[in-house]
Each structure stands twice: as structure tokens, then as C-alpha cells.
Amino acid sequence: MRLLKKYGLTWLVSLLLTTLTCGVVMEVLPTTVVERIDHFLYDLRMRAQPTEHDPRIVIVDIDEKSLDQIGRWPWSRNVVADLTSSLADHYKAKSIGFDIIFAEPDTSSGFETLRKLSQHELKDTPGLDQRLRQLRNELDYDGRLAAAIKDKPVVMGFLFSNEPRSVSKGVLPPPAFSEDELEGRRLDTLNWTSYTANLARLQSAASSGGFFNPVLDQDGVVRSVPLLAKIDGNYYESLAIATTRAALGANTVRPVFLQADAMMSEEALRQYGAIASLAMDGPLETIDIPVERRLTTLVRYGSKGGVEDSHFTYLSAVDIIKRRLPLSALEGKIVLVGTTVPGLYDLRATPVSPNYPGVEIHANVIASILDANFLHRPDFSVGYDLLQVILVGLLLGICLPLLGPLVGMGLSFGTAVIIVVLNFVLYSYGNLVLPMASALLLVAVLFVSNLGWSYLFEVRSRRAMVGLFGEYVAPELVAEMAANPKAYSMEGESRDLTVLFSDVRGFTTISESLQPNELREYINDYLTAMSEDIRNNRGTLDKYIGDAVMAFWGAPVFLPDHASLAVATALKMQESVIELNQRFAKRKWPALHIGIGINTGLMRVGDMGSKVRRAYTVMGDAVNLGSRLEAITKVYGVGVIVGVQTREAAPEYAYRELDRVRVKGKNEPVPIFEPMGLFKELNHVARARIEKWHDALAAIRAMRWDDAEQKLQALQADKPHGLYTLYLQRIQHYRDNAPPADWDGVTTFDTK
Known part of the structure; x- marks a missing residue:
């Protein structure tokens, strides 16, 4: 909970x-954000996948070299016929797929022009008709290409379109199957409205044909290609499917549907169109090709593509035409004819390259079919x-x-x-x-x-921490606490801490000598200076009690040197009083004198108070003793008194023992001390004076009154002090009223 x-x-x-x-x-x-990120991650996986060279597929490239030696594209069909004859007859390619469309008749031979001239301007030229009949077959470049294609494993490529008002051109090959053959089942596939295909005489001579439309994702990248597409109720193969089928001698490609089971009836499957795969029925085996939505397949790109970086072999078309290559370069290989020339617009953006040859996309799909190695969602x-x-x-x-x-x-x-x-x-x-x-x-x-x-x-x-402790604790301590607020709370706990009480001597007299607005300035200046001294020494300011100040060290932030910090603060406060008096004197205000009591010991610290008002403060016997020590500073004429535990916890200071006292509320006597400054900063004179005082105090406790009086008078003559006057008076009192033989030298205070 x-x-x-x-x-x-x-x-x-x-x-x-x-x-x-x-x-x-x-x-x-x-x-679309998630889809784009998935595409990005898919592309990274594709680039990270290593591949080996695939010798089974060769790309015949209509490259810059071929264009330089043969001429600009499009070439005459007789050149394409020579290319086809070389591939099929000389090099014995297994199948040839054209990533090119021959949709317009080739009139580059000039035969039609000569024929028209023979019928009009040159009709009377002797022997012209006979000569034209002799040249007909030679100058019919489309016929030459059709003859080169006929009875060869050649696949003609064509293109589908959904452009508005587009007109179909050319003739499509026979479909793979028709919608009627599906027996009412439907296929989720791409639908097209028009096409640009090859001349009828070329397509009829070819073994088959295949479209080469890619599928562009929203970012314009080709990650998948359709294997079948639909137009006018018929389904047609892709160039990759048709070329592979021609190479393998497969007769058909057909859809394989999921079988009905307890989860889905035959009628539901019929309506759903749940296709499992495509089957390519070959003479020796049937190849199953898994499909994605819309009868597509993911392309497994094996390299960055292109002549330099492809894992397929690229051969220049001109070298094939001129038969410069050994037979082994193409014999028994699947050949795709395409181009990598940028100006011929067959470069695609793919996961592995922004300029990937379109013909190589088909090569990758063919490789996946041959290996039955498909990426699949x-x-x-x-x-x-x-x-x-x-x-x-x-x-x-x-x-x-x-x-x-x-x-x-x-x-x-x-x-x-x-x-x-x-x-x-x-x-x-x-x-x-x-x-x-x-x-x-x-x-x-x-x-x-x-x-x-x-x-x-x-x-x-942190804000709560500042709100809780900002009024009490130095800013740097608040920052330290805010860095780890869970380590601090205002809940009560017992700790060894050091407490300080400070009070103004004769404040009633001071208040009577000042106007109300002057008194306000006076007390504000005093409290500001004292508070700054406390906070600058990492102290926690507890409260103001009229003209009195209460502070402690060691909570809420643990300070191992809390006693030393408290002593240093007390000495600094006395120095600040001197500076204040210099300013007060200029305004003719009464001088300020304060007494400070410090004690160290186990105290209860935390958020204490009533339902009406609470405060983060300390309580306990050690706190009460600190308050009593402040009250008796005026008795001994000193500015600061500390308890014995403070003296032991801050040994780097030199102390003058003042007395052993029994304060009101405590039966056990306690030694009290006045800090004189850092021991290392005292000169030999000051150290000697402290030693002489301790000798005098020892003589008093031994009841050697004359010896003690002599030592005190010497100290008084050297540097007068109220402490010496107090003990000289006590000696006189002890002479008149001799203490008992078991006297312990303790001074008892019956008032606070």
C-alpha cells in the first residue's frame, strides 16, 4: 500500500x-513514426547482412562503354538481335530476361521510307521492287529480333500503370492464370489499369513476359516487389518469376491457399483469400515462394549494388555482342539485360543504396527463389x-x-x-x-x-527541502541536502550535536536609551551579523528569543567537526560585535556586549512543537547546559564559555579553564572553559599567561590562598581582567569563611 x-x-x-x-x-x-523507424531498423539489418558472390546470375549491362562503341540508346533492334543471339546461341545462357520494353516499331533501317518511295517518286526505277523484296528481311530489324528470340528462353519485360488517362500499348504475354480459375477466391494483390508492353511480334516470339514494377514505401525506398499483379481479371508474373521459370523449365506458377480447419471454414477462407504461398511447378520439383501482403516479397539485397559493389557479375553488353568473353562467363547462367547508366533512369532507392540498378533488384529476387531463401514477415x-x-x-x-x-x-x-x-x-x-x-x-x-x-x-x-530548512540552514548546506533529499527529514532522532546560545548584556538599558525605530535598526543589525556568522560556519539557525540567538551544528547535515565550527563561530561573533560597536559609536548608540555559551552532547533533534506551531530544533540536558553556560558568562567576565565535551571535541583550540560549576537543574559538577583561539596562532606570551592562570586556579583549589592571591595579582598587573577580580574576591571570602576540609572547589548556581 x-x-x-x-x-x-x-x-x-x-x-x-x-x-x-x-x-x-x-x-x-x-x-507513420513507428513505421519509419521500423523501416530504418530494417535497412540497418539489411546493410549488416554479409553475402557471398553469386555466379548463377549475370547482369548484361548497357553501360557507358557499350554506348561509346555502339551508339546512343535506344539501339537498333538488329543490335539487340545480335545481343540476344550471342547470349542464347553462342554463350548458351539458361534464360534471358529483358529489363527493357520494345513498345515502338524500329524504323531506323529506312526500309519503310524506301518502300514508300518505290510506290511514288521512284516507282518507275527498274529493279527497285525486286531489290526491296531481297532486302526486306535484312532491313526488318523487329523481324530480326523476333527471329533471334523465337524458341529461346527469352522473357520480355513490360510495365503496368495506374496513371489517369493512360493508354495501353503493345501486347501482354499470356497470364499466369485468370480470376475465373480461382473458383471464387480473391487475392489481395496490386491492381492496374493500363500497361506499356512489347510489340506483338516480339512478345509472341518470346517464351514469356514479366512486369518489373517495384513497390515504393512511403519514403520512396524499394524494399519489396510484387510477384503477381492483376489487370482486367488476369494475373501476370513479375520479370523475376518469369525469368526463373524459364531457366528452370517450369510450366506454371499458381497460388497455394490455406486449408480449412476448425478455426476457419472453407467459405471464410474463400472470402478472406488466405493465400499461403506461390508454387512454381517445375519438371523435377515444386518451389514454394512465400508472399507478403498484396502478393509481394521482400527483396534480400546482398550488396550496395552496381558494377563495383555488386555480388553479381556485371558484363558489358558490347563485349557480348562482339563475343569477346569466354563461353564460361555466361554458359548455363541466368541473364538479365539492363542498364546502370544514370541518364537511362533505371536507378532506384533501396535500403542499401540510394542509386541501385533496377535490374539488380530482379537478380536478388531470382537468387532468393533459387535458394528458397526468403525474408518473411x-x-x-x-x-x-x-x-x-x-x-x-x-x-x-x-x-x-x-x-x-x-x-x-x-x-x-x-x-x-x-x-x-x-x-x-x-x-x-x-x-x-x-x-x-x-x-x-x-x-x-x-x-x-x-x-x-x-x-x-x-x-x-529540493524545493520542499529549501522550504523546510532554508530558514535555518546555510545556503550551501541546503544545496548539499537538496542533492540527496531522501537522506534528510525533519523526523526526530538522537545525535551528538553542539548547541550555541548568545545573549546581549544589559539589553534593557540599551532599549531604554534608544528610540523605537533606532532600537529596531540596532537589534536588526546585531541579529543579521550574528546570523551571518552562524550560517557562514555551516550552522543551523534555530531561533531568536528576543535579543538572544540559538543555533546548533551537526543537523540536519552531519558535520564531524561540529564542535570546532561552533567554537570558531563564537569567536567570530565576538569579532563582529567589535565591528558593530565601531559603527554604533558613530551613531552614538550604546556599545554592544554579548555572552555565548556552547555545549556538545547527545540531543534530540527534529520537527517539534504543537499543532499550532512547529519548528526544527534541539532538546535535552546538553541543550539546557549550553543555555546555563551562556547565562554565567557575565559572572566570569568572559565572552564565551564552553563545556568540557566541546573542549574535547575541538582540541585545536587553546582553552582557559574557568571553574567547575553545578548549574541549576544538574547535580553533577562540570568543568567550564573559555576558548582563547587556535592554539597554533597563540604567541608564547599568551600561552604563558594561560599557564600562569591555571597555576593560580590550582592553588585556589588547594586552598593555598596566599600563593593564589600572589599569582592572581601578578596576572592582573600584567593584563587586568574581570576573571582575576572575581577570584581575588573569592579568596577574600574563603579567608573569612573557610570552606570545609572536603571542599571540591565547585561553584553552585541556584538561578538560571
Whole structure:
């Protein structure tokens, strides 16, 4: 119950943050921030994944070298025909996929121009028609390309579009299957309205065709590609699927649906369209290709891409056309024909590079199909994300408020590391792409919110500390306490402390000689100076009692040298009185004299008082003795008197023992002392004077009156003092009234 009262609000905030994060995971609270962070983390994982060179796939690059030697793009179809013939007939490529569209007829040979001239301006030219018939096949570049493609494992690429008012061009290849073949099932796939495809004679000559549309995420990066797409009720293959199928001799690609079970009926599956994978039926085996939403697959990028950094082999198209390469460079390889020239606009932004050749994206997909090695977002990814968010919320939400900042930071960092490491392990060894942005964000938010709450709580505690102790304690002590407010409280406790009482001598006479406004200034100046001396020596100012001041050392902040600080303060207060009197004299105010009593011992300290008024103060016998010592300073004519425990606790000062006294309220006699200053600062004269005094005091206690009187008179002649006068009077009294034989030399005070 106590923990609930203390941390209940913090736990409630953590629960709220965890609930909001769960809402984001379940897409009840839509946000793009989490998706962007997950994309960023996905890209980091992709870049960190090492890959080896893949010799099975070759990219024939229409590069700068090829353009320099053959001419600018687009090339005449006869050049493309030569390229195709070299790949298929000479180098025996396993399959050839064109990441290029041949949508317009090639008229670069000039045959159509000659044909029209032969029908009009040159129709009477002898032998022209016959010659044109002879040249027809040679100058029909589209026909030459169709002939080069025919009966070869060549896949023509085409492009879908959803642009408004776009017009379809060219001819599509036969579809993989139609909507009617699904028996009422529906597929969640990309739908298109138009296309740009190849000439009919080229497409009909090719073994198949495939589209090469990528899927752009919101940040414009290609992380996945569709494997099938729909237009006019028919489903078509991607270039990667069609090229792989041509290489493997597979006849079809078909959807594989989930089977009905106790959890979902056949009719529900039919409406839901729950597809498990795509199946590529080959002559030897069936390859299952897992799919994401909308029949896409995540691309496993193996390198930064391009000629220099790819894990695929890049060959210049001109070297293929001129057959400069050995047969082993292409024999039995899957070939993709594309371009890396920036001006031909086939560069894409990907997780591994902002300028990645589009043709190499298809190569990566083909490699995944051949290896049956696909990155996959499992169906349980949302549940996994929800579970880790709940666990993070429970762990950090409960523990962080109970821990200090450093331990809390370590727990938060360790939790984040576990999330990241587990995610990378599942990615690297299980090919599972699982979200972690939500959990990491929750870790950060919970840590920051708890840190902020702790800071606000600490600020509030510090303000409370200042409010509680600021009136009593020196500012630097308040700052020290505020740095660790939990270590301090106003609850009562017993400690060894040192207390100081100060009082003005003859204050009644002073008050009668001053006007009210002058008295106010007088007492304010006095109390200000005394308070500053106390606080400057780390003392706790307890209270003002009229013209009296009470202070103590050692609480609330523990001070091992509390007795020394109190003695130093008392001596400084006497010096301040001298300075005040110099100022008072200029205003013709009466001189100020104070007496100070100091005592050290066990005291009860804490917040004490009544329901009406309370104060942080000290109580106990040691406190009462300090007050009595202040009262008798005027008896001995000294400014400061300390008890024996203070003297023992502050041995660096030189003391003059004044007497052994029995104050009112105590039966046990106590020695009392006057601090004379730091021992190391006293000269030999002062030290000698103290020794002579102690000799005189010893003679008095031994009742050697004549010897004591002689010593006191010598001291009085050297430096007069009221203390010597007091003891000379006592000697005279003892001569007239001899003390008993067992006299202990103690002076008893019956009044306060």
C-alpha cells in the first residue's frame, strides 16, 4: 500500500503509455513514426547482412562503354538481335530476361521510307521492287529480333500503370492464370489499369513476359516487389518469376491457399483469400515462394549494388555482342539485360543504396527463389510485437520508478539490447522480419518519462527541502541536502550535536536609551551579523528569543567537526560585535556586549512543537547546559564559555579553564572553559599567561590562598581582567569563611 501510494501515479502513466503503444501496434492509433523507424531498423539489418558472390546470375549491362562503341540508346533492334543471339546461341545462357520494353516499331533501317518511295517518286526505277523484296528481311530489324528470340528462353519485360488517362500499348504475354480459375477466391494483390508492353511480334516470339514494377514505401525506398499483379481479371508474373521459370523449365506458377480447419471454414477462407504461398511447378520439383501482403516479397539485397559493389557479375553488353568473353562467363547462367547508366533512369532507392540498378533488384529476387531463401514477415508478427510491448511495459513500468537513474538507465539499455539482439538473431537465422520500433520507442518513452518524473519529483523535493530548512540552514548546506533529499527529514532522532546560545548584556538599558525605530535598526543589525556568522560556519539557525540567538551544528547535515565550527563561530561573533560597536559609536548608540555559551552532547533533534506551531530544533540536558553556560558568562567576565565535551571535541583550540560549576537543574559538577583561539596562532606570551592562570586556579583549589592571591595579582598587573577580580574576591571570602576540609572547589548556581 505504501509503494502504491508513492509510485501509483507513475505506474498509471506507464500503463497508459503501454496501452497507447499497444494501440499503435494494432493500428487502432495510426501513426507513420513507428513505421519509419521500423523501416530504418530494417535497412540497418539489411546493410549488416554479409553475402557471398553469386555466379548463377549475370547482369548484361548497357553501360557507358557499350554506348561509346555502339551508339546512343535506344539501339537498333538488329543490335539487340545480335545481343540476344550471342547470349542464347553462342554463350548458351539458361534464360534471358529483358529489363527493357520494345513498345515502338524500329524504323531506323529506312526500309519503310524506301518502300514508300518505290510506290511514288521512284516507282518507275527498274529493279527497285525486286531489290526491296531481297532486302526486306535484312532491313526488318523487329523481324530480326523476333527471329533471334523465337524458341529461346527469352522473357520480355513490360510495365503496368495506374496513371489517369493512360493508354495501353503493345501486347501482354499470356497470364499466369485468370480470376475465373480461382473458383471464387480473391487475392489481395496490386491492381492496374493500363500497361506499356512489347510489340506483338516480339512478345509472341518470346517464351514469356514479366512486369518489373517495384513497390515504393512511403519514403520512396524499394524494399519489396510484387510477384503477381492483376489487370482486367488476369494475373501476370513479375520479370523475376518469369525469368526463373524459364531457366528452370517450369510450366506454371499458381497460388497455394490455406486449408480449412476448425478455426476457419472453407467459405471464410474463400472470402478472406488466405493465400499461403506461390508454387512454381517445375519438371523435377515444386518451389514454394512465400508472399507478403498484396502478393509481394521482400527483396534480400546482398550488396550496395552496381558494377563495383555488386555480388553479381556485371558484363558489358558490347563485349557480348562482339563475343569477346569466354563461353564460361555466361554458359548455363541466368541473364538479365539492363542498364546502370544514370541518364537511362533505371536507378532506384533501396535500403542499401540510394542509386541501385533496377535490374539488380530482379537478380536478388531470382537468387532468393533459387535458394528458397526468403525474408518473411510471419503472420504472428503483430502478436509478437504486442507481446514484447506488453513485457517491456510491465518490466520497465514497474521497475523504473523503484530504481535510481543509473540502474534505471542500465535496465532500459539492457532491455533495448535484448530486443535488438533477439530481432537480429531471428532475422539472420530464421529469415523473419519482425517489428521492434514500437518496443524500442516504449523503452525510450518509459525511461524518459520516469527520468522526467524523477527530475520533477527531485525538484519538488529540493524545493520542499529549501522550504523546510532554508530558514535555518546555510545556503550551501541546503544545496548539499537538496542533492540527496531522501537522506534528510525533519523526523526526530538522537545525535551528538553542539548547541550555541548568545545573549546581549544589559539589553534593557540599551532599549531604554534608544528610540523605537533606532532600537529596531540596532537589534536588526546585531541579529543579521550574528546570523551571518552562524550560517557562514555551516550552522543551523534555530531561533531568536528576543535579543538572544540559538543555533546548533551537526543537523540536519552531519558535520564531524561540529564542535570546532561552533567554537570558531563564537569567536567570530565576538569579532563582529567589535565591528558593530565601531559603527554604533558613530551613531552614538550604546556599545554592544554579548555572552555565548556552547555545549556538545547527545540531543534530540527534529520537527517539534504543537499543532499550532512547529519548528526544527534541539532538546535535552546538553541543550539546557549550553543555555546555563551562556547565562554565567557575565559572572566570569568572559565572552564565551564552553563545556568540557566541546573542549574535547575541538582540541585545536587553546582553552582557559574557568571553574567547575553545578548549574541549576544538574547535580553533577562540570568543568567550564573559555576558548582563547587556535592554539597554533597563540604567541608564547599568551600561552604563558594561560599557564600562569591555571597555576593560580590550582592553588585556589588547594586552598593555598596566599600563593593564589600572589599569582592572581601578578596576572592582573600584567593584563587586568574581570576573571582575576572575581577570584581575588573569592579568596577574600574563603579567608573569612573557610570552606570545609572536603571542599571540591565547585561553584553552585541556584538561578538560571
